[in-house]
Each structure stands twice: as C-alpha cells, then as structure tokens.
Amino acid sequence: MTVSIRIPTPLRPYTDGESAVTVEGSTVGDALGSLTTVHGGLSKHLRDDKGVLRSFVNVYLSGEDIRFLDGETTPLTEGAVLTIVPSIAGGSR
Amino acid sequence: MNLLIDREELARLHAHAVEGYPHEVVGILAGSRTNHRVHRVQPLVNERADSPANRYKVGGLVLMDAEQALEGEGFEIIGYYHSHPDHPSQYSDFDRDHALPNMSYLIASVRGGEISNTQSWRLLEDRTSMQEEAITIEN
Secondary structure, three states, X not given: OEEEEEOOHHHHHHHOOOOEEEEEOOEHHHHHHHHXXXXXXXXXXXXXXXXXXXXXXXXXXXXXXXHHOOHHHOEOOOOXXXXXXXXXXXXXX | OEEEEEHHHHHXXXXXXXXXXXXXXXXXXXXXXXXXXXXXXXXXXXXXXOOOOOOEEEOHHHHHHHHHHHHHOOOEEEEEEEEEEOOOOOOOHHHXXXXXXXXEEEEEXXXXXXXXXXXXXXXXXXXXXXXXXXXXXXX
C-alpha cells in the first residue's frame, strides 16, 4: 500500500524539510519502518533502544490513535494517512 | 544557539510559573525560528494531575491544536517551557528522555514561590544529554 505520513515540525530536519512523506507499507509498523529506512535520522527519536515507539510519540490513522486500534499491526489501506503527533512531557525529578 | 525572548513574554512566563507554584506549569515558546526569537508565550494546562509537583504532560492533540492556532497567527514553534518548583533549572533525565530534537526547552526554577533561575536547553542529536543555550532578553 502507498500511504502518507505527516511529519511534525521538530522532525522535519530528518525528512529534508518535508511535512509529509509517501512510503509503502501494509501495516502501521511497516510504514514506519519504511520511513526510518529512508530517513534514518528519525529512528532514534521515534523509538527507544528496544525498538518500541517512545511514549511521547503518538501515531494517528485517520484521526484514531493507533494505541486504540491494533498498534503497529494495524492494517493500512491504499492512500491511508498516518500522522505523527508528539506530546510533551517532563519534570524535575 | 542563543535563545532570544521578548522581555514582556519572559515576564509572562515567569508569572505563569509563580502562579502555578508549587506545581509545574508548561507552555509553548512561539515566534521566529529563523531568528530563534520568542515573541509569544502560550500557557498550557499540565495534565499530570497525579503528580503535578514534579511532572508535566500535554497530550498530542491538545498540543497540536494549540500549535496550529499559533501558526495561524503567523508564529512558528520554537520550543516549550516548564517550571521546576523548589528544584534547579537544570534539566532532569526525565526531561531529556521526553525531549524532541530541534526545540528549545526553557526551564524556570521557582523556589518558595519566587523565580530563582531560568535556563534553556536543547537535546543533543544522540539524545545522551541536553546542551545549555544562552538566553538573551530583548526589549
């Protein structure tokens, strides 16, 4: 499937400034894998050392958080739009 | 990199941090990414009601809406700020773990309800630490 992934502002330096990237993938995980294969600098900011999506990285498929779908195994249809939406978090200790 | 911030906006940020004490407050730094200058401080609501004295969080959709509203006014998103009640303005490991690259993270230390110190940080590319950037107050 050919799908589009929307990239948030702080991550665009890793996609040559592009706000959306077209990739191939049959699941959300596939598509994200294609994205980080082409744009390798994204990987460490999207995933932790174990390869798990970082807690502040939210991925939406047509407005639905993939955590409430089937996560990275969520199937994609042709022309699907994925949006990476970071949350912000932190704290003193 | 040197973070420029309008004097009035820094005062608004500090007022927000003092008002929120002893809880952490959070908000957006908006302005010009080209000049790395903050022209607008946008307070947000800290969603960490379970541990507001030492944690902050703003969910993705809420953040995206706020950022799009600022972008609609012609601002660019430069970074974020939060407060450290009764704690230094040094970033924590938890701050670093959750930081986005290419953004400024301004931290205001509030001690006993008064601003004690303010520093700004940027995540290093390898995510191992954050580097301090100077803050220049502009009139």
